[in-house]
Amino acid sequence: MHVRDGLATHLTVAQRYDHLVETGAVKRDSAQERVVKELDLLIDRIQDKRMARKSRALGWLFGKGKKTSDPIMGLYIHGEVGRGKSMLMDMFFDIVPARAKRRVHFNDFMANVHDRISRHRQALKDGKTMETDPIPPVAAALAEEAWVLCFDEFTVTDIADAMILSRLFSALFEHGVVLIATSNVDPEHLYRDGLNRGLFLPFIKLLKEHVKVLNLVADTDYRMEKLNRLPVYMTPLSPETDQMMDEAWDSVVDGGKVAEDHVEVMGRKILVPRASRNAARFTFAELCEAPLAARDYLALTQRYSTLFIDHVPVMDLPQRNAAKRFILLIDAMYEAKTRIFVSAGARPEALYLATTGVESFEFARTVSRLTEMQSREWADQSAAAAITAG
Structure with a gap:
C-alpha cells in the first residue's frame, strides 16, 4: 500500500x-x-x-x-x-x-x-x-x-x-x-x-x-446475468421469503430511485406504490383485491417490463373474485412478456383450491403460465421485449 x-x-x-x-x-x-x-x-x-x-x-x-x-x-x-x-x-x-x-x-x-x-x-x-x-x-x-x-x-x-x-x-x-x-x-x-x-x-x-x-457497449448485460441466478417464484410466505424478494428488488432497481408512480387508464389513475424505471412492486391485495380490470393490467404491463407481486395467498371459493383478477393479471403479463417476481403461499398448482366454478378451470392456464415464466427462456424473452419497447 x-x-x-x-x-x-x-x-x-x-x-x-x-x-x-x-x-x-x-x-x-x-x-x-x-x-x-x-x-x-x-x-x-x-x-x-x-x-x-x-x-x-x-x-x-x-x-x-x-x-x-x-x-x-x-x-x-x-x-x-x-x-x-x-x-x-x-x-x-x-x-x-x-x-x-x-x-x-x-x-x-x-x-x-x-x-x-x-x-x-x-x-x-x-x-x-x-x-x-x-x-x-x-x-x-x-x-x-x-x-x-x-x-x-x-x-x-x-x-x-x-x-x-x-x-x-x-x-x-x-x-x-x-x-x-x-x-x-x-x-x-x-x-x-x-x-x-x-x-x-x-x-x-x-x-x-x-x-x-x-x-459503454458491453457484450454482456451483467445485471441480467445476476438476475437470472435469482429465484423468481418464492414460497412459502415467510420472513426469509420477504428478504429474498427485497434482494431481488434491489438487484432490479440497481441503485435507482424508488418512488410512488401513477398509470392513467381511461381517465383514472392507478396508484403504483413503488416504482423505479421500468419496474414496479405491488402486494397481491393492491393488485387483485382492488377494483381493477383487464385493461388496467394491460396498462401496467405496457408501462413496466418487470412486476413484483408480494404475498399471493392460497385461495379458495370465497376468494374467487381475487383469483379471477389474478388470472387476468398473469394473462396480461404473459402476453406482454413481462418479467415476474412473486412470493406466494404455495406452488402454482396449489394456489387455488376450489374445484367448482369457471375460475377453477381457468386457473389451470395460470398455473401453466406461472411455471413457464420461471424459466431462463422466459427471462431472455422478457429482456428482449424490454429492449424493444425501450
Whole structure:
C-alpha cells in the first residue's frame, strides 16, 4: 500500500477491476476496460490539479501565486441498463483522491438544488440577501462542498430542471467542478421530446464542451446475468421469503430511485406504490383485491417490463373474485412478456383450491403460465421485449 499526501492510492480502477475479474465477480470486457482506462486517466488529472492547488496556496503564502490551471474535462458514460456503468462509477469514486467529492443520484441532486433556490428566494424576500439571482450563490456553495461531482443515472425529464441546467452548470464549471456521469442515453437525447426543448439545447452544447462522452457497449448485460441466478417464484410466505424478494428488488432497481408512480387508464389513475424505471412492486391485495380490470393490467404491463407481486395467498371459493383478477393479471403479463417476481403461499398448482366454478378451470392456464415464466427462456424473452419497447 502506498500513501500519497495523506490519501491511500494503493489501487487504480484498473487494478480493482482486474481483482474483480480474478475473483470471478465479473467477466473481463473490452468495452469496460476502455472506460476503466479513461477513469484512471481522469484520476491522474484530478490528482495533478489537487497538487497544483496546494502549490498555488503555498505560492500565495510566499508571494508566488499562479493563474488557475485549465479546467479538467470530465466523463459522461452512457449505455444500456446492466452494462456495468454504476459499478465502474463506484470504483472511481472510492479511489479518486479528492476530499471534496460527492456521488449522488441526479434526481436527488436537482431536488436539493431546487430546495436551495427556494431558500435563497425566501432569504431575499426576508431582506437577508441582496443577491436577486439565486444561481450564482447556489452554484458557489455546491462547488465549495464538492468539486468532483459523480452523478448516477443522469437524465432530464422535469421542465423545471431543464430550464436551469445550462446556467447552473455554467457556474459550476466556472468554479472548476469536474463532472462524471452515467446515463442510459446519449447526451444528444437528453430531454428528448421535452416541453420547450429548444431552451434546453444550450446545456447539451455546454455539457459536451466539459465532458468526454463514452458509449459503454458491453457484450454482456451483467445485471441480467445476476438476475437470472435469482429465484423468481418464492414460497412459502415467510420472513426469509420477504428478504429474498427485497434482494431481488434491489438487484432490479440497481441503485435507482424508488418512488410512488401513477398509470392513467381511461381517465383514472392507478396508484403504483413503488416504482423505479421500468419496474414496479405491488402486494397481491393492491393488485387483485382492488377494483381493477383487464385493461388496467394491460396498462401496467405496457408501462413496466418487470412486476413484483408480494404475498399471493392460497385461495379458495370465497376468494374467487381475487383469483379471477389474478388470472387476468398473469394473462396480461404473459402476453406482454413481462418479467415476474412473486412470493406466494404455495406452488402454482396449489394456489387455488376450489374445484367448482369457471375460475377453477381457468386457473389451470395460470398455473401453466406461472411455471413457464420461471424459466431462463422466459427471462431472455422478457429482456428482449424490454429492449424493444425501450
